[in-house]
Amino acid sequence: MCGIVSILSPSAPVDEAALRRATDALHHRGPDGRGVWIAPDRRVGLGHTRLSVIDLETGAQPLANEDGQVMAVVNGEFYDFERLRRELEARGHHFRTRSDSEVLLHLYEEHGAGCLHHLRGEFAFILWDGRDRTLLAGRDRFGIKPLCYAVVGEALYLASEAKALFAAGVPAAWDRAAFFHAASLQYVPPDRTLFAGVYQLPPGHYLLADSARVRTHRYWDLDYAPPEEWLPEHAVEEHVRAFGERLDEAVRLRLRADVPVACHLSGGLDSSAVLGLALRHSTRPVECFTVSFTEEPYDELPIAEETAARAGVPLHPVRVAQADLLDALPDAVYFSEGLAINGHLAAKFLLSRAVRRAGFKVVLTGEGADEVVAGYPHLRQDLLHAEASAGADVREKTARLRAANDVSAGIMLSEGGTLPLDAVERALGFVPDFLRAKAAFGRRTFDLLNEDFKAEFAGRDCCRVLLNGIDVRGQLAGRHRVDQSLYLWTKLALANYILRTLGDGAEMAHAVEGRLPFLDHHLFEFVRRLPVSMKIRGAVEKYVLREAVRPVIPDAVYRRQKHPFLAPPVSRFGGARLDGLLRDALDGTAGASVPFYDRAKVLRLLDDLPRLDERERAAADPVLMTVLTACLLHRRFNL
Numbered sequence: 001m002c003g004i005v006s007i008l009s010p011s012a013p014v015d016e017a018a019l020r021r022a023t024d025a026l027h028h029r030g031p032d033g034r035g036v037w038i039a040p041d042r043r044v045g046l047g048h049t050r051l052s053v054i055d056l057e058t059g060a061q062p063l064a065n066e067d068g069q070v071m072a073v074v075n076g077e078f079y080d081f082e083r084l085r086r087e088l089e090a091r092g093h094h095f096r097t098r099s100d101s102e103v104l105l106h107l108y109e110e111h112g113a114g115c116l117h118h119l120r121g122e123f124a125f126i127l128w129d130g131r132d133r134t135l136l137a138g139r140d141r142f143g144i145k146p147l148c149y150a151v152v153g154e155a156l157y158l159a160s161e162a163k164a165l166f167a168a169g170v171p172a173a174w175d176r177a178a179f180f181h182a183a184s185l186q187y188v189p190p191d192r193t194l195f196a197g198v199y200q201l202p203p204g205h206y207l208l209a210d211s212a213r214v215r216t217h218r219y220w221d222l223d224y225a226p227p228e229e230w231l232p233e234h235a236v237e238e239h240v241r242a243f244g245e246r247l248d249e250a251v252r253l254r255l256r257a258d259v260p261v262a263c264h265l266s267g268g269l270d271s272s273a274v275l276g277l278a279l280r281h282s283t284r285p286v287e288c289f290t291v292s293f294t295e296e297p298y299d300e301l302p303i304a305e306e307t308a309a310r311a312g313v314p315l316h317p318v319r320v321a322q323a324d325l326l327d328a329l330p331d332a333v334y335f336s337e338g339l340a341i342n343g344h345l346a347a348k349f350l351l352s353r354a355v356r357r358a359g360f361k362v363v364l365t366g367e368g369a370d371e372v373v374a375g376y377p378h379l380r381q382d383l384l385h386a387e388a389s390a391g392a393d394v395r396e397k398t399a400r401l402r403a404a405n406d407v408s409a410g411i412m413l414s415e416g417g418t419l420p421l422d423a424v425e426r427a428l429g430f431v432p433d434f435l436r437a438k439a440a441f442g443r444r445t446f447d448l449l450n451e452d453f454k455a456e457f458a459g460r461d462c463c464r465v466l467l468n469g470i471d472v473r474g475q476l477a478g479r480h481r482v483d484q485s486l487y488l489w490t491k492l493a494l495a496n497y498i499l500r501t502l503g504d505g506a507e508m509a510h511a512v513e514g515r516l517p518f519l520d521h522h523l524f525e526f527v528r529r530l531p532v533s534m535k536i537r538g539a540v541e542k543y544v545l546r547e548a549v550r551p552v553i554p555d556a557v558y559r560r561q562k563h564p565f566l567a568p569p570v571s572r573f574g575g576a577r578l579d580g581l582l583r584d585a586l587d588g589t590a591g592a593s594v595p596f597y598d599r600a601k602v603l604r605l606l607d608d609l610p611r612l613d614e615r616e617r618a619a620a621d622p623v624l625m626t627v628l629t630a631c632l633l634h635r636r637f638n639l
Contacts, residue, residue: 002061003029003508004073004147005047005164006126008135008156010211013042015169022168023047026160028335029075029508037062037071044128044135048073051511053257053361059099066094069130070108074101075160076123076145077515079253084118101125108136113206116219120253122516124201126158135209141220142368142519143203143495146504149214150198156209162198162337163637170198172637176456179596179630182339183449184419184442184462185435186626187492189469191216194338194633203495220521221475222490224483225529233531242526244548250520251277254364261515262360263288264351265315266565267303269542269549269557270366270375274517276552278364279311289355289363291347292317295568303556310554318354320347322573326581329629334636336505338497339629341411341441341622343567348506356510367503368518371490372527373542374482374535375562377405378413381433382485383536389430397539411566415619416440423464427472432485434493435463444623448605450598466492482532569621571609579606582624585631594634602627 003026007014016038023036030049038045048061054077062073078084081100084107089095093106104125107115113136122144127136137158139147149158150170157165166172173196178188188194190202201207204220231239251274255261263275265288278286288308292301301317308315325343332349333340340346355363370376380401384394405413414436421439424431442462446454470476470491476484507514517523527535530544537543541562550558570578583606586599605624609617633639 002051002073002075003027003049003160003164004075004124004126004158005160005168006045006073006128006135006137006156006158007168008044008209009154010043011154014038014045016045018168019045019047022157022159022164023049025164025167028511029160031511033060035061039128039130046071046073046126046128051361051513053077053259053513055097055099056258058097059101061101063097063099063102063105065105065109070105070127071130072101072104072108072125072127074104074123074125075147076125076140077121077254077513078103078119078123079121079256079520113138113208113217113219116206120521122519124160133210136206137201137209138206138219139201139203141204141521142490142499144499144504144514144516144519146500147201148193148198149201149207151214152197156214158207162193162195163334165198166637171196172639173197174595174634174639176453176595180453180457180460181462181465182626183445183596185438185466185492186339186341186441186622187438187496189466190491190495191469195637195639203491221471222487222524223475223528224479224487226478227480227531229529230531231529233533236534239530239534240544240547243523243530243544246520246523246526247273247517247545247548248277248280250517250523251364252281253520254515254517255281257362259361260284260287260359261362261364262286262355262358264363264365265290265304265307266366267300267307267557267560268366268563269546269553269560270369270518272307272366272553272557273369273545273549274364274366275307275311275313276549277517279313279552285313287314287316287358287360289316289318289351289358291351291565292319293347293568294319294321295573297563298566298568300563303554303560307554307557316354316358318351320350320567322568322570322577324350325567325570326577330632330636331509332506333629333632335509336501337633338501338505339626339633340501341625343570343625344565345502345506345629347565347567348502349509352507352510352512355512361511362513362515363507365503365514365516366518367498367514368494368516369542369545370562371486371494372518372524373545374486374532375542376434376489376564377401377541377562378433378437379482379485380536380539380541381413382430382481383532385430385433386481400539405561411437411441411564411622413437414440415615417443419443419446420461421463423461423467427467428476428481428484430481432481432488434485434489439463440619441622444619445626448597448601448623448627450596453596480532482536483528569618571621571624572614572617578624578628579609582606582628582631585628585635594631596630597627
């Protein structure tokens with residue numbers, strides 16, 4: 001895992017000092033090496049910071065093909081690359097390194113931009129074709145690895161993180177429209193960032209640029225099957241077996257490294273499954289790391305200890321108190337470049353720090369399982385709504401679901417009034433429950449915004465804008481409502497928050513490479529044809545996963561319901577400290593100039609917190625955390 005940078009300047013020489021500053025800004029992503037290349041005509045340059053994981057001796061970048069006409073920098077991993085290499089060598093290609101990244105060059109020589117269809121893994125890359133004078137940049141299918149870009153004058157800047165663009169000279173400022181979307185629905189649109197003029201290449205897309213223009217293209221999408229194209233519902237055992245084989249392969253491929261590989265381990269099904277399967281294939285001892293909170297019911301250490309003991313592996317608890325969360329939050333926000341609704345961002349930051357300090361560069365995680373096999377309570381709520389629309393009485397089931405998922409109220413399950421959702425209802429015929437939850441978050445956030453900012457975007461319907469950027473007819477129409485919800489959640493929450501902010505941002509701050517077996521696209525392309533009943537069966541979520549990995553997980557994990565990774569709400573357990581931080585941020589020179597919030601309204605909410613009941617305080621916590629992280633982002637990037 002690495003940091004990558006490029007500057008394409010058709011009408012003026014690339015500023016080498018700017019390219020080197022941008023590369024240096026990504027040192028945290030790749031502390032093991034740095035490389036910079038500038039074309040002979042100085043119209044394009046590439047930069048790379050290396051985290052050496054495969055081919056420790058000869059894998060330095062930028063990489064060149066045989067005649068030096070094709071150059072590339074790669075962030076991430078290409079799995080099953082040995083097979084690709086053998087096939088390419090049989091076709092006459094010559095390799096200079098033993099790294100997985102070099103297969104990109106030769107696949108490009110064979111297939112052009114179509115090389116993306118042959119790549120399997122977590123990646124972002126930038127490639128320069130000197131023969132056609134064309135730049136190609138690509139991003140993996142789910143958006144596990146980030147890639148952002150900006151156009152300033154005639155120059156195109158690309159980098160793993162926006163901070164590298166700023167180091168190269170791109171101006172740093174808020175994208176006011178993107179922030180309005182984040183204030184409305186928590187997430188920015190799929191192609192935007194919080195920074196003005198800085199865009200992200202969406203997952204499953206590639207970018208082409210030459211001296212005339214920059215354009216992006218989609219090469220892959222989720223493409224859930226409509227019910228009439230599902231695999232047979234009765235073939236339950238066959239589906240469980242096929243799922244298990246594909247997941248086992250995905251885990252095995254992600255153990256390939258020339259350095260030791262660790263595992264995240266919580267008390268949940270996903271990470272326990274990954275550990276259990278990893279132990280089948282690992283030739284080295286597998287060590288595990290888990291966050292331990294001091295407050296119930298957020299601490300999952302006891303179950304993680306049971307899983308580790310059953311597996312016979314070392315477990316490293318990372319004990320995190322409220323003070324630790326708030327102390328780590330400024331750095332966590334800086335490296336993640338995003339807003340957070342909970343202290344789980346700081347917790348992931350501290351977890352990754354502990355992994356790195358223990359000597360590990362690579363960690364397998366369970367992220368993505370809830371998206372692939374429908375693990376979230378809001379998806380079960382959507383299924384209950386579908387049953388109710390078919391005439392079933394589901395009131396008792398709904399009450400039990402909400403009672404069992406109290407910590408998700410206001411975050412994943414809707415709570416209270418919402419911003420308008422008419423555009424969603426018209427487009428889909430229903431409203432996914434997670435969007436209700438986010439629109440309720442938006443309504444509470446709007447209570448804290450200043451009037452000038454709200455007036456600037458008066459009449460803007462963020463749901464309509466969101467749906468205008470999605471292929472509703474091609475990707476949502478005719479699909480089961482659970483799959484429609486999964487599609488939207490994956491495009492918004494998974495790509496923009498779980499993977500970028502909580503995942504890559506928190507991990508690569510400490511040069512830790514996260515590998516995600518559940519987001520192997522070969523596995524997903526099987527799952528997208530499964531009946532919803534293989535994902536949610538009655539009150540049981542992730543049914544096919546539970547059955548497939550039952551032999552390698554403890555019974556307590558097999559029977560446990562989904563518990564989202566959330567830190568104890570700071571407003572509930574660390575209110576005095578949060579109060580002080582927010583007042584300082586709002587009173588300070590930088591914090592006071594955050595151009596979106598009404599300071600008096602925020603302070604009034606802080607004053608009211610002690611009088612709110614537990615549920616109201618829980619609902620207020622994501623809003624206050626967003627305010628605090630916005631102030632921290634503003635200060636660290638001098639926006």
